[in-house]
Amino acid sequence: MAEFKKSTIVAREFFIQGITSDGRQFRPSDWAERLCGVMSCFRPEGSGGPNAHLSYSPYVRPTVLAGVKSVVVNEQLRELEPLAYHFVVNFAKDNDLQIVDACLLPDAKTR
Known part of the structure; x- marks a missing residue:
């Protein structure tokens, strides 16, 4: 029988949504x-590689949720x-963006 070890690391994430607290879409559109x-240089040690500057950090990445950047x-x-x-948290607060505690689940295709 296979033994499963429970991970002690809990993936905690939050979303910064491109919607202000009064419901307006945040601009510019590529925010x-x-x-x-800007945050792409922050990554786990040893995961850089020669082309690391061409990819986003695994800690801060863009997505679209329900049509909202x-x-x-x-x-x-x-x-x-x-x-x-x-810096990231204050960016959201300074621009009055909505912050939602959640965890992004992988697509069914990638499971």
């Missing part, structure tokens, strides 16, 4: 890609680089 581009932020960023984590 999520810009924010994630969003950014998925993994809270492990806080441990890796607290200032970067606070």
